[in-house]
Amino acid sequence: MSAQLAAIFDPGFFTSQIVQVAATVSAFAAIVCGTVGVFTVIRGQSFAGEALGDISTTGGSGAFLVAVGPLWGFGVAAVAAAAVMELIGIQRPRGRDLATGIVLGAGLGLAALFLYLDSVNHSTTGATVSIVFGSMFTITSSAIPAVIAFSALAVCLVTALGRPLLLSSISPELAAARGIPVRFVGVAYLLALAIAIAIAAFTIGTILSTALLVGPAAIALRLTRSPARAIAAAAAIGIAATWLSILLAYDSYDWYHQSGKSWPVSFFVVTLIFLGYLLAGLPRRLRRQREIAPELPRG
Amino acid sequence: MSDVATNGSAPILAVDHVSVSLAGREVLRDVSFAIAPGEFTGLIGSNGAGKTTLFRVILGLQAADGSVRVGGAPRSRRNPLIGYVPQKFQLDPDVPLRTRDLVALGLDAHRYGVATPSRARRARVDEMLEAVDARDFADARVGTLSGGEQQRVLIAHALIAAPKLLLLDEPLANLDLRSGHEVVALLARITSEQRIAVLISAHEMNPLLPVIDRIVYLAAGRAASGTTEEVVRTSVLSALYGHHVDVLQVHGRVLVVAGEAGELADTSDHSHTQTQVEIIS
Numbered sequence: 001m002s003a004q005l006a007a008i009f010d011p012g013f014f015t016s017q018i019v020q021v022a023a024t025v026s027a028f029a030a031i032v033c034g035t036v037g038v039f040t041v042i043r044g045q046s047f048a049g050e051a052l053g054d055i056s057t058t059g060g061s062g063a064f065l066v067a068v069g070p071l072w073g074f075g076v077a078a079v080a081a082a083a084v085m086e087l088i089g090i091q092r093p094r095g096r097d098l099a100t101g102i103v104l105g106a107g108l109g110l111a112a113l114f115l116y117l118d119s120v121n122h123s124t125t126g127a128t129v130s131i132v133f134g135s136m137f138t139i140t141s142s143a144i145p146a147v148i149a150f151s152a153l154a155v156c157l158v159t160a161l162g163r164p165l166l167l168s169s170i171s172p173e174l175a176a177a178r179g180i181p182v183r184f185v186g187v188a189y190l191l192a193l194a195i196a197i198a199i200a201a202f203t204i205g206t207i208l209s210t211a212l213l214v215g216p217a218a219i220a221l222r223l224t225r226s227p228a229r230a231i232a233a234a235a236a237i238g239i240a241a242t243w244l245s246i247l248l249a250y251d252s253y254d255w256y257h258q259s260g261k262s263w264p265v266s267f268f269v270v271t272l273i274f275l276g277y278l279l280a281g282l283p284r285r286l287r288r289q290r291e292i293a294p295e296l297p298r299g
Numbered sequence: 300m301s302d303v304a305t306n307g308s309a310p311i312l313a314v315d316h317v318s319v320s321l322a323g324r325e326v327l328r329d330v331s332f333a334i335a336p337g338e339f340t341g342l343i344g345s346n347g348a349g350k351t352t353l354f355r356v357i358l359g360l361q362a363a364d365g366s367v368r369v370g371g372a373p374r375s376r377r378n379p380l381i382g383y384v385p386q387k388f389q390l391d392p393d394v395p396l397r398t399r400d401l402v403a404l405g406l407d408a409h410r411y412g413v414a415t416p417s418r419a420r421r422a423r424v425d426e427m428l429e430a431v432d433a434r435d436f437a438d439a440r441v442g443t444l445s446g447g448e449q450q451r452v453l454i455a456h457a458l459i460a461a462p463k464l465l466l467l468d469e470p471l472a473n474l475d476l477r478s479g480h481e482v483v484a485l486l487a488r489i490t491s492e493q494r495i496a497v498l499i500s501a502h503e504m505n506p507l508l509p510v511i512d513r514i515v516y517l518a519a520g521r522a523a524s525g526t527t528e529e530v531v532r533t534s535v536l537s538a539l540y541g542h543h544v545d546v547l548q549v550h551g552r553v554l555v556v557a558g559e560a561g562e563l564a565d566t567s568d569h570s571h572t573q574t575q576v577e578i579i580s
Contacts, residue, residue, distance in 0.1 A: 042394055160411055167408040170396060173385035174456070177358050178409045179377020221393045225440055228413075230395035 013250055022136040022246050022265065024144055028151040029203040029212060030238025035158050036196035037217030038230045039189060043169045046214050048085065048190070051100045052197040053209035055081040055107035059198075060131040060206060061114035065121065070131065071146050074201045078194035081107055086187055134205030136246065136265040147199060154195040161188055166227055203242070204266040212238060215273035222280040237276060245269040309371060311336045311380070311464050311496045312357065317365035319352055325520055326352045327363070332515045332524035336463065337494040339487060341507045344517030350500040351386065353517070354466050357498075358383060370463060377409055382457030382495075386468035388449065390442035398444070398452050399424050399437045405456035423459065430489055431455045447478030451485060458489065465490060467499040471506055479506050486510070504531070505552045531555070 013019055040049050059077025060070045081103055088099045118127045130138065158165065168175035168182045175182050193213075200209035220233035245268030252263040310333040319327040326349045334340050344350050355361035357369070359376040367374040369381060382405075390396065403424050407414065414420070428437050431451040436444060441452060450470050457465055467486070471479040487510040490497050501507055504514070508527060515524040516531070518539045523530050530536075531553055533546045540557070547554045 038395070159413055162411055162413045163404060163408045164411060166396075167404050170390060170394065170401070171385065171388055173387055174383070175408070176360055177381075177383040177385065179359075179375075180409055221395055224395050225397050225438065226400055227395055 008251065010250060013247065017141065018137050019246060019250060021139050021141050021144065023243055025139055025147050026136065026203050026242035026246065027239050028147050029199045030216065030242055031235045032151045032154045032196045032199050033213045034216055034235030034238050035155050035231050036192050037213045038220065038227065038234055039158065039165060039169055040193060040214060041217045041221060046210065048100050049193060049197060049213050050210040051104040052078045052081055052194055053201055053206050054104055056198055056201045057131055057206040058107045058111040058114060060201065061111055061118055064118050064127050065114055069143060069146065071143060071198060071202045074198035075150065075195065078197045079191065082190045082194040086190060132205050132207050133264055134203060134208060134266040136203060137262060150195050150199050154192045157188060157192040161185055165189055204269050208266050208270050211270045211273055215277060216241065219276050219280045241272045241276065242269055245272060308335055310334055311370055313368040315366045317356060317363050317367060319356060319361060319363045328520040330522040332522060334496050334498060336496055338512045339490065339497045339510055340513045340515060341504060341511040342498055342500040342515045342517065343504045345502050348517040349520050350517060351468055354468050357466060379460060380463045382460065382462035382465045384453045384457050384467040384470055386472065388453060392440060392442040394440065394442050396441050397438050398433055398441055399428060401441050401452055402427050402455045402459055405459040427455045427459045431485060446473050447482060450474065450482050454486065462495065464496045464498065469500050471501055483507060483510055508553065
């Protein structure tokens with residue numbers, strides 16, 4: 001039994017500094033994404049989240065060019081993109097959708113240029129893959145303070161917005177009638193969303209970042225009934241998914257005959273979240289089938 | 300028909316010569332009426348008559364000429380005297396918001412930060428849930444409720460902050476007759492118990508006739524107000540619509556019928572002399 005356990009939890013796993021840093025960063029990312037993501041799903045802003053994640057590729061590749069930490073690049077790009085979206089697509093939901101799409105295209109064009117320059121100026125070929133798909137095991141402990149600061153900012157922002165954010169997410173009409181500045185709350189929330197995306201991009205890569213933002217929140221919505229519980233559940237699901245992924249990736253070092261390389265952690269995160277989402281929908285599906293089934297033989 | 304006829308007491312709502320233009324179109328034209336404390340008033344008009352705009356004016360969300368006073372003071376945003384039930388309310392069934400969460404938001408949704416749970420808060424929410432017969436689905440998600448149940452929850456959300464004036468925008472629009480009747484009966488009971496004035500909009504006045512004290516009839520942006528007998532008459536409504544309408548009583552129900560024969564009689568085209576009847580309300 002202990003031999004089997006040792007095969008799963010490699011003796012070096014818990015003492016590895018790489019694992020410890022990855023686990024710390026991903027826990028903060030999961031908490032931020034759980035808090036912000038529940039509102040993203042309620043507000044139907046998953047596409048905006050996806051766009052901010054994609055655009056943070058531009059920031060990440062730009063940061064690599066000027067040798068600044070990628071987290072700062074992701075953050076600046078996501079916040080700037082959020083601001084531009086807000087400025088040009090304010091009036092109607094459709095206008096917002098269009099604005100998101102246009103800003104996304106422009107941002108990704110820049111990313112193409114920056115990634116090209118990265119590959120020309122640096123001999124490393126890993127930058128693109130690391131920015132786009134993440135590489136949790138290359139994060140150093142020096143990044144942790146910034147991750148904590150960003151996380152605290154986003155969580156505090158959502159907590160401070162609190163009830164007005166919840167009511168304006170559910171019904172802008174009700175919120176406006178109560179004198180809540182719906183537009184201001186929306187902009188402040190978009191800022192929190194941009195920060196969450198930056199941390200998620202830092203953890204599992206820019207184009208996978210929405211999976212961590214929206215996935216655990218979507219699972220939590222299937223399992224809980226109140227906003228506070230949904231947020232707690234989303235954070236817990238995010239932590240479980242990332243930590244299990246770190247373990248699996250760590251074990252995968254051995255899967256290819258001592259190739260010395262692990263499978264990407266991000267692959268496991270996204271896959272586990274996807275499976276979790278399917279599993280969480282199963283009880284409802286089965287229940288519905290049980291309700292329909294007795295009707296069938298009569299036909 | 301008078302502008303301010305409020306049985307002596309100071310009106311909770313006084314709308315005075317209010318006009319609103321949206322994108323160059325005059326939506327409300329010189330609308331005046333008043334509501335006394337505890338009075339149940341129906342705001343009747345067809346779709347596009349300006350009912351929602353009038354609500355937005357009263358809530359301080361829409362610029363307007365003229366004056367609106369709520370409880371004696373000029374209108375303002377976030378007026379604690381007003382409770383509001385919007386026409387448009389739709390939640391997906393998977394939104395994690397229980398009936399009791401939505402009702403609790405009615406207490407203090409305008410305050411930033413997170414609510415601190417307390418026994419008093421919970422008791423107040425339970426009391427409100429009881430008042431609208433929502434105890435059975437207190438812990439169900441709002442998105443899974445029927446239309447009638449949702450209306451009751453929204454009424455609880457609006458009433459928990461103890462307003463003096465409740466505005467309801469077409470609460471019966473998407474309800475079957477029976478749920479509509481239940482909602483109206485519930486409203487009449489609670490608001491008379493707590494002496495809350497009600498302004499309820501509808502395009503169909505008949506479900507409201509048993510409970511309303513007064514009526515404000517909106518047509519073509521203009522309003523006529525008074526008791527039902529004063530307002531729902533051929534002469535008054537014809538003047539309001541700007542063309543002849545007939546008010547008919549059929550088995551206790553009121554029908555407002557637009558007959559355009561008078562206008563068409565002038566034309567020589569006899570194929571059109573047949574009376575065109577449109578039931579307006």
